Amino acid sequence: MIRIMLVDDHVVVRTGLRLLLEGQANLEVVGDAADGDEAIRLAQQLKPDVVLMDLSMPHGKDGLTATAELKKLLPDTCVLILTMHDDDEYLFRSIHAGASGYVLKSAPHEELLTAIESVAQGNAYLYPTATKRLMNEYMERLKNxxxxxxxxxxxxxxxxxxxxxxxxxxxxxxxxxxxxxxxxxxxxxxxxxxxxxxxxxxxxxxxxxxxxxxxxxxx
Missing domain, CATH: 1.10.10.10 (Winged helix-like DNA-binding domain superfamily/Winged helix DNA-binding domain)
Structure with a gap:
């Protein structure tokens, strides 16, 4: 059973994610938070396996700051970024902050479930188009x-x-x-x-x- 905590400032998003995830036999949502400060407090109590973290939250700590602090406090907890930002800068900063994966909110449900299982097993996960883009950039740099x-x-x-x-x-x-x-x-x-x-x-x-x-x- 993979224990998950949700972090997003939109109640509708958290509710929808909870319904999706709790419909899976191997997933359990143990808590949710509306901002980074609440996420840090709650995670220390619940010690989830995976935290689904939004990046843009107007109140309290943002997702990047919360991710970095969570990884210092709970190094065994994996953070999976779930965001609307299809942006290389956010992607790299998330990875540096300690996130194990990065998924877009527009992704199919199946991709999110795959990402959760992947990071819970200790692997990294990037959405497919990001992986392809980074590889293309890397090859271009080598060529140049x-x-x-x-x-x-x-x-x-x-x-x-x-x-x-x-x-x-x-x-x-x-x-x-x-x-x-x-x-x-x-x-x-x-x-x-x-x-x-x-x-x-x-x-x-x-x-x-x-x-x-x-x-x-x-x-």
Missing amino acids: GGDGSDSYETLSEREREILSWIAKGYSNKDIAENLIISVKTVETHKAHLMEKLGLRTRPDLVKYAVKKGLLNFDG
């Missing part, structure tokens, strides 16, 4: 001479600092305010980062930072 990993040493200390801030989701304006520099200076450093690393978009920078272990969710 690698992923820029050897270029990290060429970055200045300030460029590395700004790369870390970008990867954590901060806007150029936020970075400028935190580092007490101008937005234009941040944009210039960002342009240099992309040129040195051979990257083209902000999500590319996030993926690179994840690979380099530059993200953390402390605090």
